Amino acid sequence: MKTSRIQGWVRGVLILCGLGLIAVLFVPMWRIDLVAPQYPEGLMLLIHPHKLAGNVDIINGLNHYIGMKTLHTEDFIEFTVLPYIIAVFAALFIIVAVVAKRKLLNGLCILFVAFGVLAMYDFWRWEYNYGHNLNPDAAIIVPGMAYQPPLIGFKQLLNFGAYSMPDIGGWIFIGVGALLLLAVFAEWKFAKKMKKNYAVATALIFLTISFSSCSVQPEPIKTGVDNCYFCKMTISDEKFGAELLTKKGKIYKFDDVHCILNYLKTKDVASENIKDIYLTDFCGSHQLVNVNQSSLLKSEILRSPMAGNIAAFDNKDSLLKMQQRYPGAMVNWSDLIK
Structure with missing residues (x-):
């Protein structure tokens, strides 16, 4: 029973997540809104995976007065590598969905979460540098004042209210992360359940085999039909047959004590795996008799x-x-098998 493959609905979720990440490449991921009395309609900075957009020029003009660096897409290496990283993750989601291995799903989750944490740290570091490394010759200097925007949420910066929040791409990214964590959790629960069921099934199979091996009985030898397991000859004399029963329930038939003795010497069936040996009663109806109870x-x-x-x-x-x-000597089975 294979438990390493992920469920069908999880594979569908992964494909959906991969397509969602592709969509992220074409929409803004984050936005910073600035609201002030002189700008009643507000100013907006949109952060795409590959560029800055929105009221960048106006914001740069305001930043110049307070000593902040101006914002330019080409100044950020992130805008060069981020689209490729997102594309790689989109491909990985689809690959994991196709391969459907739980280990790959767990590995993808670790990578994606680590990337999310690293990306947020990089964003915070960027905001910190731009808000604290100010030009000492700026037109407006407020001692002890820093202009770092909030990582997420609201912050008052002089007469501007700054709101930082995910945009469409960011919400898609967060949704993908949430779905991925849900998928990993669901697969963990499913694997745990499957292992439990597998253990129960294994125990039942073991008990069934054990019961079968314990309850196996000798099978009447059909002369003219059954073949000797050792010499492969058809069993022809009903007075001289023999049977070997294994603990797993297998039955081997022989046409002569000579054949079963030679078969035992081959060690094809280990002695500890032999349940019983039966010999055909020479007299009467020729029933099979346990070798330990026979003369x-x-x-x-x-x-x-x-x-x-x-x-x-x-x-x-x-x-x-x-x-x-039939003049002859009595013999013991224990002597014959030595």
């Missing part, structure tokens, strides 16, 4: 199919009667 007679006059010339009896009295007809 064995070896006589050259018996002429068994493969010249083992050993007959089994379900009791010693039957053996003694047949011994008069």
